[in-house]
Amino acid sequence: MNQLLAGKKGIIFGALNSESIAWKVAELCHAQGAQIVLTNAPIAMRMGEINHLADAIQAPVISADATSLEDLNNLLDQSVEHFGGKIDFILHSIGMSVNVRKNRPYTDLNYDFLHKGWDVSAVSFHKLLQTAYQKDCISEWGSVLALSYMAAQRSFPDYNDMAENKAYLESIARSFGYHYGIKRNVRINTISQSPTLTTAGSGVKGFMGFLAFAEKMSPLGNATAEDCANYCIAMFSDLTKRVTMQNLYNDGGFSMMGVSQEVLDRYMEGGDE
């Protein structure tokens, strides 16, 4: 390993089980020399799997509901105390739509559900950044990432209200990227990841179809959770110091495609030469 993160200290949100993208990111950060604090919602803690990761990478686990300012305050204070100094990087790897969970179609949304999902999936990123900004607890040239999906730009029938949540999330990275850049040279970006087989991913109706279609459309194939972890390491490292306010595609080229020959061939069965 290159030790690209040697001496760096970071907080990773959202490792639920070994399929979680955040889980792979935490493992790789550790292997690259970083010290980690793990966090997740109290309900996810009760499932207990995060403790296996915590043991493997010698990281404390601090429970926090990312929609609670009180919990975020406590998490950041405890992390600074644990590290004995400021935080160099943060991964926000959180997504949840109550409408998706309860199978409400996009044309019949429940607005209380919508509000909850928006708070968890998007506003929590602003709450995290604002809490950190006001405490001034991220180091100069620190790096903050959130994970997104390209339904923020293009229409996917069953991604539901998560599409708006991701658009909002990406906008927060741009807006806060300006303010935190001016204040402390902190960079803020989103990574727009290929469909990936995880608990959150497979909750989306028709997910296996998304996955197979994207695989056939992308010249490099779908980016895996491990690919995403590698990208996160690059973005947390000092090698990407002036990349900020971007939505960065980690998708094997999917977002730039019109159609691939492989997909086209499926509609050419009659042999239209």
Ligand SMILES: NC(=O)c1ccc[n+]([C@@H]2O[C@H](COP(=O)([O-])OP(=O)(O)OC[C@H]3O[C@@H](n4cnc5c(N)ncnc54)[C@H](O)[C@@H]3O)[C@@H](O)[C@H]2O)c1
């Ligand atoms: N899996 C995919 O296909 C895919 C594709 C692109 C982007 N993403 C994004 O990647 C991120 C991680 O998702 P994943 O696919 O690893 O699934 P996952 O289910 O493993 O992770 C989602 C995490 O969000 C956490 N969470 C939910 N509510 C929370 C709250 N109130 N406070 C704190 N944490 C909370 C969950 O406990 C869980 O750990 C999400 O933002 C997701 O939208 C996923």
